[in-house]
């Protein structure tokens with residue numbers, strides 16, 4: 001079968017490949033926006049239109065002031081500046097973009113379901129399904145549909161079923177082309193990817209569609225870094241890659257708890273094991289817990305899939321990665337409460353950082369909101385400073401969490417009204433105001449600027465004893481100890 005597929009691709013090379021000149025992407029979010037901006041930058045001969053039903057989002061992408069782009073990513077505004085209105089367009093006219101495109105990327109959100117069958121586990125595919133139905137309705141000629149959103153295995157075949165049911169004389173090829181960019185480094189990941197993965201059906205039309213997409217990426221990605229597979233391998237590889245990465249973080253976080261008990265130092269352990277080339281040094285940074293829109297969602301997807309196919313032991317194995325992450329966030333919050341003499345009621349705790357990692361304004365699944373929620377249950381006063389996250393976003397995260405508390409160590413607790421949250425949580429534009437008169441500081445995101453603060457000054461203006469809980473191990477423990485801080489680092493006694 002493999003041999004057959006290889007032969008077919010070779011044969012197709014001699015055929016005139018369809019030259020792609022028009023691409024559209026449905027969904028102008030953290031994945032669709034940067035990915036399309038880079039495709040447009042690298043392929044000036046292709047018209048790229050990014051559409052979204054969210055008018056405000058599109059208006060922000062079109063804002064003359066590039067500092068107002070809806071997502072923050074280092075290097076993104078420079079790329080948008082080059083390509084926008086040259087061959088990169090942002091629009092709300094979804095139908096028009098579908099009609100004109102040869103390749104349509106689907107890059108809409110696929111959150112974990114919060115209702116019905118698969119609640120809390122399966123991906124909610126309603127947005128993907130709506131896209132498929134819209135494409136089916138509007139398309140008048142052959143289209144290549146590319147799933148970019150993280151989706152469960154076998155979604156491509158669901159999309160295909162919807163598209164096939166149109167009764168039109170139009171051929172739809174559905175490809176899986178998972179995104180491996182990490183937020184905060186999205187532009188450099190897109191410029192220089194480790195690999196591009198494209199899955200498609202292994203018949204002649206499928207292989208032809210794969211080659212069309214290969215041709216697009218090949219404008220800047222060497223051919224040997226573009227992997228082609230069948231659809232399901234591609235879909236499953238995305239879930240597996242994220243599960244492996246998350247598992248590394250949970251593994252080192254599990255060890256961090258043991259380090260604190262034994263006197264070992266988790267950074268020394270991570271360095272020592274990471275030097276083994278079979279293990280490797282990346283993704284061994286112990287932290288307050290991983291966040292972001294992908295890790296947890298993808299593992300839950302994997303777990304759901306395993307249970308669906310009656311593989312409960314495999315499901316349980318991966319579930320433990322999420323459990324350990326919940327444990328780490330809970331352990332951090334509990335440590336703050338215990339250290340502050342078993343109560344934080346009425347105490348000012350300053351959060352430095354709210355985003356789920358540095359160099360992004362994305363807060364989805366950020367550890368910060370879970371830690372904040374636990375402290376709020378104990379009636380802490382939380383003051384937040386994050387260089388890129390807006391006040392509205394922080395309130396929206398906490399409000400959402402009130403009715404969506406899930407996790408292994410999460411107690412249901414009181415549901416707070418937004419007005420009550422606003423009384424207890426203040427958002428600052430300046431770290432020095434945020435930390436003034438604080439009982440404790442908690443570092444939740446590893447923003448570089450935190451390292452360069454005038455920590456003596458911060459210490460002077462805090463209540464004593466001045467506690468610092470560094471959930472990212474970015475501060476210099478010895479220096480801050482000398483200044484007078486009572487300091488806690490993850491995984492260090």
Ligand code: UDX
Pocket residue numbers: 179180181182183184242245249282283284285286287288289290291292293294295356357358
């Ligand atoms: C991830 C994958 O890396 C990317 O390939 C995929 O396309 C989407 O999901 P992302 O979630 O954007 O990307 O960021 P990533 O850098 O993977 O970090 C995820 C979380 O793990 C963050 O909260 C980060 O702070 C945390 N993390 C990461 C650690 O706590 N320690 C580490 O060593 C690495």
Ligand code: ADP
Pocket residue numbers: 026027028029030031032051052053054057094107108109110127130131149150293
């Ligand atoms: P991701 O991180 O996967 O990019 P985001 O939530 O940042 O996810 O972006 C997804 C975008 O997709 C949102 O801006 C949302 O408005 C858009 N979207 C969802 N469904 C549709 C649809 N049917 N048509 C157009 N845009 C859609």
